[in-house]
Amino acid sequence: xxxxIADDSRVMRQIVVRTLRQAGFGDHDLIEAADGKQxxxxxxxxxxDLVLSDWNMPEMTGIEVLRQLRAAGNDVKFGFVTSESTPExxxxxxxxxxxxxxxxxxxxxxxxxxxxxxxx
Amino acid sequence: MSVEVEVNESDLAEMVEQVWESYLDPxxxxxxxxxYDENQPSEVHSSVSITGSWxxxxxxxxxxxxxxxxxxxxxxxxxxxxxxEDVSDVLGELANIVGGNVKAMLxxxxxxxxxxxxxxxxxxARFPNTERISGVYGVWDGEPVSISMWQSRSTDKxxxx
Numbered sequence: 001x002x003x004x005i006a007d008d009s010r011v012m013r014q015i016v017v018r019t020l021r022q023a024g025f026g027d028h029d030l031i032e033a034a035d036g037k038q039x040x041x042x043x044x045x046x047x048x049d050l051v052l053s054d055w056n057m058p059e060m061t062g063i064e065v066l067r068q069l070r071a072a073g074n075d076v077k078f079g080f081v082t083s084e085s086t087p088e089x090x091x092x093x094x095x096x097x098x099x100x101x102x103x104x105x106x107x108x109x110x111x112x113x114x115x116x117x118x119x120x
Numbered sequence: 121m122s123v124e125v126e127v128n129e130s131d132l133a134e135m136v137e138q139v140w141e142s143y144l145d146p147x148x149x150x151x152x153x154x155x156y157d158e159n160q161p162s163e164v165h166s167s168v169s170i171t172g173s174w175x176x177x178x179x180x181x182x183x184x185x186x187x188x189x190x191x192x193x194x195x196x197x198x199x200x201x202x203x204x205e206d207v208s209d210v211l212g213e214l215a216n217i218v219g220g221n222v223k224a225m226l227x228x229x230x231x232x233x234x235x236x237x238x239x240x241x242x243x244x245a246r247f248p249n250t251e252r253i254s255g256v257y258g259v260w261d262g263e264p265v266s267i268s269m270w271q272s273r274s275t276d277k278x279x280x281x
Contacts, residue, residue: 009213009216011194011195011212014195018196083220
């Protein structure tokens, strides 16, 4: 499976990759996007099976990426990994079709719990 | 405290503890040991601003050595491999994580800024019209680290940028 990690923080992308490996998902093909627009483009051109996206990113926010993908008929599995989480954000995410909402800081156990059902 | 804040010192301590458990001390052998010394020295700091339902700043400050160790822990590398860019990015991320968690506890309508990183002591920062309302001060492996909340005295929503 191919997983797209979208976060403008290089450190956070690295931590997400490491945590995926720790949770046993390191064998998947992991690709990275450094802002929202890049995430949107790569979600279309690279056909990932899953997108893990930050919320606050330059160019396009994570929720904008998700909404535009859905508007373009793209049904990729999509969820958020973010340090910000409010009930309104979770509602917006769910309404837009997000599958999960992981709050930073996160653990390998949390990744396992969320991704095991999705990635098998 | 003149203005009601919904994030108190123990909330802040809990967030900081989660950061240590998740990234800086996953083995549980090197926790942040409280000193309760709000004047402890720092050499570098990072901050995020929150504007809206609460207006103020969240500041992460530490010694350079503690920042290098944090970068090494975050990036899974040795301390002597850590570059200045690594230190900057990790300091920014630390302020961002704590700031994001603080924001989550505030009433709706708060905006979080991108982090600012300054490789100079926290004492060089000047946040106009603010007062420190809460903080966690400690030593991590013998090095000073603090996380503090500065509230804008004004209730004016224009607030600080």
